[in-house]
Amino acid sequence: MTAAGRTVLLAGATSPSGLTLARALLAAGARVIAVGRDQEKIDALAAAAHPAADRAGTGSGTGSIRVERCSLTNEAEVAALADRLAADGEHVDGLVPLVGGWRGGGGLAGQTEEDYRALEQSFTAVRVTSRAFDADLRASDAGRFAIVSSTAVARPLAGGANYAAVKAASETWTRAVAQGFAKAARDAGEPLRAAAVVLRVRSLDDVVDALAARVVALWDEDAAALNDRIVDVA
Structure with missing residues (x-):
């Protein structure tokens, strides 16, 4: 499996990292839904x-x-977005929340x-x-959920306590998503096809290209090997 042909939703895509991830996914042949x-x-x-000619999947x-357009901290708006995409036949294979800041x-x-x-708000x-x-x-058949976290979770500092606490909460939630994926597969007697993963960075600006490559590579790995992993991106 690869990212080619997958539909990946970038939630909060208007940051510089969102642009880098979008470009990497597009180059890999993915369908990107950029939300902001x-x-x-x-x-x-x-x-x-x-390029404008390729926005409908034609050209290169x-x-x-x-x-x-959607406020990603507004439950009603996000639910409406999900309904709108489903009505258009868009089925999401990947979700990467990028709402953040320091x-x-x-x-x-x-x-x-x-x-x-x-x-x-990023945790929300x-x-x-x-x-x-x-x-x-x-x-x-290859669902992927990935959050961008921080190495500060493993070594929180007093001056970044708020930030580390929010990232730690997001990691805990993501690991719960991973458990839900695994339980659903077990209950259905099916192989695990969906995976939730935490991608930790020290400084996003320094590793944004590596992060984008790691997101694209999520579809190169088996879900069972990937699910509930914490990956340091360097």
Whole structure:
């Protein structure tokens, strides 16, 4: 199996890392659904990621891209997005939440509630999107759910306590998704086809190309070997 022909939803795709991942998936022949809450930004991402002639899957023979506007922390909007895609015959094989950012510094005393609530949105997006597309990922013959976490989870610092706590919560949720995939396969008496994985980075800016390559490679590995893994991306 490869990423070619797979439909991968990038949730919060308008960051520089979202563009890099979109380009890598398109080059691998995947169908990318780029989701963000700012229409101008996701339109710009599509234009930068892929030539206009190829957005419908024609032209160079690489993948295709579709953009969708949605607030990824709003459960109703994400559910509506899932329904809209299903109505159009779009069945998601991969989900990568990219809502994030960093706030911190100032030691433990500098960890404000305002910063925590801002960072918490990334965890909310992980929870909301994974629930909305859980059925799609289980139904796929190669469903993949991957989050981008941080090595700070393994070694949290006082000045980044809010950030590390949110990332740790997201990792715990992702491992629960992995257990759900495994249990569903066992209960159905079928081989495991879906996998949930945590991709840890130290500094995203330094490894964004390696991260994109690792996401594309998720479809090169057997689900049973990949599910519930924590992978350090260097």
